[in-house]
Amino acid sequence: METIARLHLDTFELTLRDIKEIDPAQLHALSVAVRWPHRETDWQMLLELGQGVAAVDEIGRVVGTVMWLRYEPDFAMVCMLITLPRLQEQGAGRWLMDKAHELNRGAAFGLTATREARRLYRSLGYGYEQKIxxxxxxxxxxxxxxxxxxxxxxxxxxxxxxxxxxxxxxxxxxxxxxxxxxxxxxxxxxxxxxxxxxxxxxxxxxxxxxxxxxxxxxxxxxxxxxxxxxxxxxxxxxxxxxxxxxxxxxxxxxxxxxxxxxxxxxxxxxxxxxxxxxxxxxxxxxxxxxxxxxxxxxxxx
Ligand SMILES: CC(C)(COP(=O)(O)OP(=O)(O)OC[C@H]1O[C@@H](n2cnc3c(N)ncnc32)[C@H](O)[C@@H]1OP(=O)(O)O)[C@@H](O)C(=O)NCCC(=O)NCCS
Known part of the structure; x- marks a missing residue:
């Protein structure tokens, strides 16, 4: 996947990259930063099964991710939406979700939302909620x-x-x-x-x-x-x-x-x-x- 978009956030300029080009150790560091328990091997399994994009800053640090797994040609399971805590509430999460939707045009979507992310997904039109x-x-x-x-x-x-x-x-x-x-x-x-x-x-x-x-x-x-x-x-x-x-x-x-x-x-x-x-x-x-x-x-x- 070529570089497909840029976003200016505060003093950062973020570039979108294919997540498979990123060192899994950097992805793991991002999920640790939001206190998720995933191991590097958990990321590796998802990287084998799905696709995604990572937002990278000017010096190559990964500051955001989103992934999706195409269970059917017309259905994508979205996961691993993460933005670095110091960048949150500035629009990066919404930007990444918009990209995931754009890159899966025509598909229906499913996901499991954390409490922090539920409001964002509701505002994007997600519904049919089931508590887990x-x-x-x-x-x-x-x-x-x-x-x-x-x-x-x-x-x-x-x-x-x-x-x-x-x-x-x-x-x-x-x-x-x-x-x-x-x-x-x-x-x-x-x-x-x-x-x-x-x-x-x-x-x-x-x-x-x-x-x-x-x-x-x-x-x-x-x-x-x-x-x-x-x-x-x-x-x-x-x-x-x-x-x-x-x-x-x-x-x-x-x-x-x-x-x-x-x-x-x-x-x-x-x-x-x-x-x-x-x-x-x-x-x-x-x-x-x-x-x-x-x-x-x-x-x-
Ligand atoms: C959820 C997360 C990805 C949102 O990223 P973000 O960069 O803050 O998202 P945005 O800045 O685009 O915000 C999107 C909306 O969510 C709201 N929001 C962001 N953080 C929030 C929080 N902690 N609590 C409630 N709402 C929040 C924003 O106000 C915004 O709403 P608005 O557009 O109506 O103003 C980010 O908080 C995160 O990485 N959290 C930890 C990992 C996680 O839970 N991921 C979700 C997996 S399902």
Whole structure:
């Protein structure tokens, strides 16, 4: 991508560059400056999957970014909108979003907004809001019941570790839940994730992946038709990470799943808002069918 625009901000002159030309260490430094937990490897995964632009000042410092992932030819997931704190509230964020829209003309957009960014997105026309809870903390699996009685398992079927032969089923369930084909996202997630699936009547009906992210591990994506099924496939991840930092981002409507997370050491730390422009929100393809119980990440949705 050639240099495509300039913006004068205060005493700065910003130039837009293709984000793939930028050293990931500089991108990481920018996300650290806004206290985001991403590791350099988290950036690298997004750089492999998506595109974006970076605003660079006269001496080559990266002061802003925005990225997008084209899940479909007519749908882009926007993420990693960041401006350096000393430049904020001067129009750089809006400028970067305008560029993202311009470079994806004709597409509908989705994103997960932080509280700071929600007003900006609303003013750009984003709507269909869905509250997302970020639950995180040291995983502390619930103790078994008295006298060795196990917690009641309210799901039917068998939970087992996911194997390579399951991958097509996971992608199919995800597509039913999200409404987009995220095969490429799964190609990146699967090699770095552990997964559990719930098998009922010989068919995979729910799954939960878990991978290193930020300060520890993140559980996600989790797709299931019911919260009980989602809990069944998430519980082994919580048990595997007992005593370690674990995070999951879940739509607030998942009351039972949120309760499961908080009862297992992950408190509600913050909230974000899933938003859309030009297209209705995530809807399960089949009413009552598989849906998004935990996000892959805020960036990936
Ligand atoms: C969100 C963020 C990108 C906005 O960047 P920015 O350069 O300040 O954006 P702009 O100057 O173009 O401001 C855009 C609008 O948001 C408003 N805004 C900016 N910061 C805000 C804040 N902290 N709280 C409330 N509103 C804010 C501005 O007032 C402006 O509104 P207006 O056009 O109605 O006046 C920036 O604050 C940031 O990097 N935050 C940390 C990372 C983050 O949360 N990114 C969003 C990911 S979804």
């Amino acid at each position: 809870l970020r639950c995180q903390g040291e995983a502390a699996p619930e103790a078994p019941g008295p006298a060795g009685v196990l917690r009641s398992n309210r799901f039917e079927g068998v939970v087992r570790a996911a194997v390579a032969g399951d991958h097509e089923s996971l992608i199919r369930l995800d597509r039913l839940a999200i409404g987009h084909d995220r095969s490429r996202v799964f190609q990146s997630l699967l090699p770095v994730s552990r997964g559990y699936v719930l098998v009922r009547n010989g068919e995979i009906v729910a799954f939960a992946l878990c991978r290193p992210f930020g300060r520890g591990h993140v559980i996600g994506p989790v797709v299931a038709a019911t919260e009980e099924d989602a809990i069944a496939v998430s519980r082994p991840h919580v048990e595997a990470h007992a005593g370690h930092f674990l995070r999951a981002d879940t739509p607030a409507c998942n009351v039972a799943y949120t309760h499961f997370l908080t009862a297992n050491g992950m408190q509600i730390h913050d909230s974000a808002t899933s938003m859309r422009l030009g297209q209705a929100p995530y809807m399960p393809a089949v009413p009552g069918g598989p849906r998004r119980i935990a996000l892959a990440s805020q960036a990936l949705g």
